[in-house]
Amino acid sequence: MDHVAEGIQTVYGEPALIADGRGEYGLQKGIEILAVMEEFTGIEYSLSKLDQISIPDDWFTFGAMENWGLVTYRDRYLLFKEGLSMASEKQNVASIIAHELGHQWFGNLVSPLWWTYIWLNEGFATYFEYYATSVVEPTMRLMEQYVVLSHQNAMESDSLRSTRPMTHYAQTPGEIIALFDRIAYDKSGSVIRMMEHFLTTEIFKRGLNIYLNNMAYQAAEPNDLWTGLQAGIDEINPNIIPEPLADIMDTWSSQAGYPVVTVERNGERIILTQSRFLLLETTHDLDTKWTIPINYATASNADFSNTLATYWLKDARDENTGITVDENDWIILNKQETGYYRVNYDENNWRLIINYLNSDDFEKIHVLNRAQLIDDALNMARSGRLSYDIVLDLLRYISRETDYIPLRSFFRGLTFLNKHLLNSDKYDLFQRFVREILQKAYESLGTADTGEHTVKLNRINVLTWLCRYDHADCLQATHARLSALVPEFPDLQSTVYCSGLIEDTNIETKFNSLYNRYKSNDIEYLERNRIIAALGCVRSETQLNRFDIFQK
Incomplete structure (x- = not known):
């Protein structure tokens, strides 16, 4: 070494x-x-x-x-x-x-x-x-990426009946190993992030300092954490939360799953309900309730910066929230998706949001809330709580979107839609729809390896999906590069290698060129991994049958 x-x-x-x-x-x-x-x-x-x-x-x-x-x-x-x-x-x-x-x-x-x-x-x-x-x-932009990589990832697996609470007893080796899952990592991190936002960073840091000093070189349980954080609350702002922190957080750490908050509009009054969100069940008889920090922005006050809770939802239904909004204004709950819950709206509010997203002012909605709206809408539809007509109308706004964060949420949902439409008679129409709404992003990003970090991540996703969906310019660019075997910057290697093998044009030559590059002695192991993954993108049955060469 x-x-x-x-x-x-x-x-x-x-x-x-x-x-x-x-x-x-x-x-x-x-x-x-x-x-x-x-x-x-x-x-x-x-x-x-x-x-x-x-x-x-x-x-x-x-x-x-x-x-x-x-x-x-x-x-x-x-x-x-x-x-x-x-x-x-x-x-x-x-x-x-x-x-x-x-x-x-x-x-x-x-x-x-x-x-x-x-x-x-x-x-x-x-x-x-x-x-x-x-x-x-x-x-x-890792704290923004947190929402689309970790928070939404946690919600995906935490929406099943089989999920477990954060605090969950285990004894046998198998039970212990099973604890190292999305709940321990992604959900717990998301609940911690939610807590930091409704407490403020100042209180959160002070409380963690007290906790770590109190428990240094010792073994802790959640009550030790709540005690430390509560001491920080009492020292800086005792009125920041409506009840002891331990009581609030027990609803999040000791119960499986998470809530969906449904927003109903009655004139200017806002009515809120909560129930456990189950992806495979539109309705159920579970009566789980959480103490939910609620904040919101409206069309008239599109301030998404203050993520403190302005209201706490504890009951299954509250018709007296005190929240009012002009009848012509949209309301969006859960600013910057800091709360670990989904939000559904009545059709009128969804339509108000959709109209705004399809206007020149759409960027006034925080980038994380644009990602939230996409993810929540797709999951509401998937669970039978929302019409796909509304979802597709919302997704049309993506024809204006070029930012990595909302598009990353879209691609997560696109994976599910692609799987379920793949063999339907509507698949060609859906592919065309995706090509159309991603056209602006494609033109903005181009095919050169330029731009800041998230621009590069975004380009890979956009090119991958557009080439998969037979976008003519995308395929032409990747085919030309692969045929010439032009050395690629690492960020474009995977996309060029995979997309360049999608069509049958000169497929044997291109396949052999990549395979020979894979076998060469001077190739980096990182590129070798990209090539072996890309060879599986080929659609030619003849070439797919050659995969036995890797067993020799």
Whole structure:
């Protein structure tokens, strides 16, 4: 092993990789992220050294492990080189380092009393995975990406009857391993993010400092966390919440699933109801209730910046919320999708929102709420709570959208729609619809590897779907590049290799060229992985039958 070091931190890896400079980024981000964690928690890192070691992928079962003072990673999650790694791979390196260094406080300094409370480790590590990375790599927009990658990801699996609560007893090895799921990571991190927003960052930071100091070098349970945070509340603003924090948070940590808040308009009055959201059941007899922080924006007051709760919904139905809005104004609940719940509206309000989204003012709706509207609408329709006529009318606004965050929500929903329309007689019409609404994004992004981080991520998604849906310009660009075997920037390799194999034009030549590149000795393992994935994009039955070559 060889290494690079600075201060108390060292990155170890295979000598050739370290000599090639691939440990420098991980070392620098480790130094910066450690400082972020110390500032946020108000507690210095506990040990006199912090080593990070890169282990070949096929030697290491886990992605990374937060051993105190000696963090281990697969090569791909610690080593990075500009011009060789993709933007998404760079993001993975930074965010996984942040996750593991978050564990130095949440997991190592303070450990859970039992596996039942593993979310005290993984929820906070997930939260800081995004927060700390957003500080050291601001152009990555990680706290906005949190919503579309983690929050909405959690809701997808947490919408089934089979889901479990965050606090869930386990005893056997199999039960314990099963706890390391989306609930422990994504849901718990999302609930923590919700709490930070309704408490304010000042109170949240102070409460965590008290918790970590109280429980340092000990084992904790959720009540210890609530006690620390409540002390921060009492010290700074006792009126920020309507009841003890433990009572509010018990509804989120001890109950499975999450609510859908339904908004009804009666003149200017707003009526709210809550019920558990189940993806496969439109109605059910479950009477689960949460204490839900409600905030909202309207067309007349489109302020999405203040995410404090202005109202708390506790009952199944409340006709006396005190919330009023002009009959011609839309109302949107859950600003910046900070609350861990979905929102459905009556048809009139959906139509008001849709009309606004299809106007030149659509960007006045916060980018995270545009992502929320897409995700909530698609899931309302999927669960039978909303007409697809409304959803498709809403999706037409995407013909104006070019931002990565809302489009990422759309592509999540598109995966489901594609699967269920694939063999229908409407599939061609749906493909045309998608090509049309993504045309502006395609023209804005182009096919050159330029722009900031999320622009590159967005370009990959847009080109991938448009080429899959036979967008003529997209296919022409990728076919030309693949036929010429022009060396690609890493962010475009996967898209060019995959999309270039979609049609049968010169398919054998292109397939053989890629396969020969795959076999060459001087190819990087990162590109080899991209090629083997791309070869599966071919539609030619003749070429697909050649996959037995990889078994020889």
